[in-house]
Amino acid sequence: MADRLIGRMAKGAARRVGSSRVLGLALLVALLALRVADPGPVAALRSAAFDLYQQIQPRSYARQPVAIVDLDDASIEELGQWPWPRDRMAELVTKITADGAAAIAFDVIFSEPDRLSPARVAERDGIPVDLRDALKDLPDNDALFARAISRSRVVTGQTSVRLAGDRGVSSDVREVPHAFLGEDPTPFLQKYPRLLQNLPVIEDAAMGHGVFSTRPDPDGIYRRAPLVLMVEDRVRLGLAPELLRVATGGDAFAVRTNAAGIEGVVVARQLVPTAGDGTVWPYLTPSRADRYVSAADILTGRMPEGRLRGHLVLVGTSAIGLEDFRPTPLGVSMAGVEIHAQILENILAGSLLERPNTAIAVELVITALLGLIIIILVPAFRATFVMILAVVVMAGYAGGSWYAFAAQRTLLDPTFPILAAVLTLMLMASLNYLREERMRRQIRSAFGQYVSPDLVDQLSDNPDALTLGGERRELTLLFSDVRGFTTIAESYRDDPEGLTLLMNRFLTALSNAILDERGTIDKFMGDAVMAFWNAPLDTPDHPAAACRAALAMYDRVREINDERRAEEGDGVLLIDVGIGLSTGACTVGNMGSDTRFDYTALGDTVNLASRLEGLSKNYGLGIIADDSVHTQVGGDFAMIELDRVRVKGKLLPVTIYALMGDRAMCDRPAWAALADANAEMRAAYDVKDWEGGEAALERLEQAGDELGQDMSGYAALYRERIAGFRNAPPPEGWDGVFIAASK
Incomplete structure (x- = not known):
């Protein structure tokens, strides 16, 4: 009889355990749906955690070639109230340029004619006729300002405004050259209404046009800024990346997109990762006085000569009366121009915080895993064990989130997965407590007639007994070239358009392989490609990244050849690529003339990489690296020594290696x-x-x-x-x- 009662109670307990797990799963599904919906309180809690991370460990300041020319309170007190006459602004631009600034961007807008232009002053009542005529003969201040801008590399700042009753698109908006890599990015981009521009004469004189509009989060804090955005159905860069684009030659920028959203923006020939909507999370330092140069010091000649040489200069204001301060994640307000400067520093140093498009999926998976662990374990084990395990697991995840921020600059939400785990734990613990209380009552009732009170107390206390079970730095250079390209081109002599399509297809595949490994594409030379790693953004593992890119390039060329063989038959001339790799010290930066320059690398390492690419054909192997590459990555890749050669133009011999595969081949x-x-x-x-x-x-x-x-x-x-x-x-x-x- 007792055995049958124990069996019935065990089955009932199993059913109750099953029902509690069903309730736990229902709560978990509801919590996952809540996270997908992401209501305001959930987002606010996540943002507060990210703010706390920055407050605990703000970015360590490392000097970058970025400076702020500050229209500060001292300048306004010394030189007069704002706005200043445009001829003074022209003088400011001229002196900044003369000091050697690489480019200038204005976090200020000049949308109305200067009220202090001589012709405008002449229109005032009471001006004598001869003085009025003399004033009208003087140069217009706006024209002087535009002339100074045209003699420098200047980005005008633009912003977005909402004008009542005006929903049209301006016809006079200056275009900024751009391209799309992948899907159309416009559905993902933040969209702003009508664009407020500078005077046409000023806009026409500038080399670039950047939008400094940003949107705060619902709590008013400025955590993100658009690297790329849409205003009046036009794709534009933010002020900071536009300044970098102009400073590095003014080439077109590109928006790289996949089906999930925007991956990043190629600017200054470097892929800068973004969130899915084209925004970035700046990693901030506290405000620093050494970022600023007072405008009055420049205009009066007090600034040390060369202070701005080679710098990307942002002109803005920290004057209290002009109210250009923004609340930041650091818990303090900061001048808007300094936020733009810090975004620029982040881009140059590769220190932007990253919240990839996959972050939400990762957080949902972690939430589900934490919840499932709790749902499975709570009914099966003692409360003490489960509580300790839950604390360890949740603390481990919180530590992992902090490590992702501190070591990888990746933002992984520490709040919602832990909150969901706590709520699930509370529910399961409550259900477990009710189940145990119910079981205790059932044990006492069922066994009280058949066993001793001591056994009843023991079973009551232990229900489980009822169950059984422009600097010098080290770079890695890559040169690639198509072998026998002349013969391939000759086969398309009657179809030049087909040759163009083939080369675009081929170069796109190679470019993506390089960009996927955060490489910089220096130039295309017909069918050849030159690329390098570790500039302008830091790439600590640049030799390995270049090797991975070279192997990926080879794989993608094979895929193209397979596709062409399927499309055109076995007689098609296949593409064969040679690649050379070398690591060493180079000079990298903007090189050329005052009016036309490129961001490129020069040095013996560049020449050696080019020579190695040429040698690849002689040895019948696709990828050749020098001993500097092999020394740093030889243990992680399949490489064999080919020869010791004295290449043309070099006195000392070089040991060369063939790169044939990754670690999987070594095994x-x-x-x-x-x-x-x-x-x-x-x-x-x-x-x-x-x-x-x-x-x-x-x-x-x-x-x-x-x-x-x-x-x-x-x-x-x-x-x-x-x-x-x-x-x-x-x-x-x-x-x-x-x-x-x-x-």
Whole structure:
């Protein structure tokens, strides 16, 4: 009888455990739906956590070539109330330019004619006729200002306003060159109403036009800023990235998009990641006086000479009376122009906070996992164990969120997953408590007639017993070129448009492989590509990033060849690419003339990478790297030593390596056989053991076949050399160095 009662109670307890888990799952689903809806209180809690992170660990200030020319209270007190006459603003621009500023952007708008222009003053009542005529003959202040702007690299600031009864689009909005990579980004971008511009004469004189409008969050704090946005159905850059674009040559910017939203903006030939709507999260430092230069100091000559040389200069105001202060995540207000300056510093240093498009999905998965752990464990284990485990898991996630911020600058919401876990834990603990109380009552009632009171108390206390179970820096350079491009081009002699489409398709694939690894595309030279890593944004693992990009480029060329073979048949001429990689110190920055320059890299490393690309054809292998690359990443990639060569233009020999695969290839048994055979061949070659070298080449080709790597061209090169040395042995003191006579 007791056994049957225990069995019935155990089954009832199991049913109640099942029902409590169903209720827990229902709550979890509701919480996930709440997160997807993201109402104001949920977003506010998340934002407050991100603010707290910045307040605990604000960005460490590192000097960047960014400066603010401040229309501060001292300048206004010394030189007169704002707005100043435009001829004074012209003088300010001229002096900033003369001090060597790279480019200037105005966080100020000049939308109305200068009321102090001589012709405007002449219109006032009471002016004598001869004085009026003299004033009318003087130059217009706005024209003077525009002339000064035209002689420099200046970005005019624009903003968005909502005009009553005016919903049209302005016809005189100046376009900024841009392109789209991927999906159409316009559905994702923040959209602003009618654009308030500067006077036409000022807009026409400027090299760039940036929008400084930003939207605060519902609590009034400015946490994000649009890197790219839409105003009057036109795609524009924000003020800071537009200043960087103009300073680095004024090339078109590009918006990179996928089906989930915007991935980033290519500006200054560098992909800057953004949120899905094109905004960025600036990582702020407290306000710093050394960012600012007083406008009065410039105009009166008190500023030290060269203070602005090479700097990106933002002209704005910190004057209290002009009220250009914004609440920030640091808990204090900051001048709007300094926020723009910090965005620019973030872009240059690669220190923007990142909240990827996948962040919400990650947080939903984590919320679901935390909830499921609690739902599964609470009914099955003691409360103490579950509470300790829950605290450990939630603390671990909170620590992970903090680590993502502190080490990776990634914003991962610490609040909602933990709040959802706490609510789920409270529900499951409450249901568990009610279940245990109910079970205790049932045990006492059921067993009170059959067993001793001591056993009833024991079972009551332990219900589980009822169940059984423009600087010098180190860069990595990449050069790629198409082998036999002349022959391919000749096959399209009757279809030049088809050749253009092929090259666009090919260069797009290579460009995406480089940008995916945060590389900078220096230039396209016909069918050739030059790229580098670690400038202008820091890339700590730049040699590895370049190697990954090179392998991805090779894979994408193979995909294009497969597609073309399917489209045009087996007789199509396939694209074969050679790639050279080298790491070393370079000079990188804006180079050219005063009126036309490019952001590029110069130095011996650049030349060496180009020479290595040319050598790839001789060795029959696609990717060749020098010893500087191999030293830093050799253990993480499949690389073999090819030769020691003295390239054209260099006195010292260089050891070169073939990059053949990633770590996965290194783990294949056939790779060890190939690497060993190559090492034996190189050792035999160096000591003039021609028979041993040829035997090792046989094993090398066999191992290459097992790996799917064609080593025949490489083997043929060494067989030809060995045959030549048999006929004409190398001289005494031969060091094994091959002299590359051609580029």
